[in-house]
């Protein structure tokens with residue numbers, strides 16, 4: 135009798151264990167399946183957090199270069215950070231409709247009195263020399279007609295000690311599943327060896343960034359991130375960024 139009871143208890147345990155194993159496996163399968171349909175988290179707060187953490191900028195006039203419809207600028211302006219909450223942010227972009235939309239969204243969020251919209255290009259910024267404390271720019275440099283000229287311009291408008299962070303990416307702390315999924319969706323229809331894919335990778339290559347900075351005469355700079363990597367490469371997280379600050383006057 136005792137043996138029979140032991141036996142049936144063991145069977146119950148086995149069935150129970152198997153059920154847990156199956157449901158865990160199923161949950162994992164679903165999670166993976168669902169990632170391809172799940173909406174991706176907003177990347178801008180993650181990018182803003184890297185800009186503020188890496189540059190530790192001082193309060194002042196900050197420029198979002200190639201601001202588009204203001205994703206990064208608005209995330210920076212509304213970040214919980216003393217300098218960010220007291221700075222004026224210039225949205226600079228050749229696309230007047232995009233920055234008008236950025237201003238509209240900014241006003242809706244109550245940030246209107248700290249945002250200024252300027253129509254212009256990186257290669258010829260309508261800003262005075264030594265007038266800006268921070269220039270940040272995400273996803274724009276790849277579209278500039280002349281990156282070297284743009285970087286020289288950034289150096290010109292920065293005040294001594296001012297900082298720049300230029301490049302692209304989703305923020306180093308963007309969740310791993312979303313990073314993988316973002317890259318997978320973007321790479322979706324593009325053939326790996328197509329001329330477009332090669333150009334995409336070349337523009338995001340750390341070596342290309344070093345070349346641009348060197349040609350612009352920046353001697354002290356840092357390139358962070360590895361650029362365009364396959365979706366499953368964990369090093370893809372940081373994107374690619376050029377960072378430098380303008381030398382203080384002696």
Ligand SMILES: C[S@@+](CC[C@H](N)C(=O)[O-])C[C@H]1O[C@@H](n2cnc3c(N)ncnc32)[C@H](O)[C@@H]1O
Nearest residue numbers: 200201202205229255256272273274277278279
């Ligand atoms: C992919 S969007 C990125 C927008 C925004 N920074 C973001 O992260 O969502 C690229 C932006 O760069 C702008 N752009 C293109 N050429 C430019 C140039 N020469 N100087 C400055 N911005 C430029 C485009 O108008 C566009 O708004």
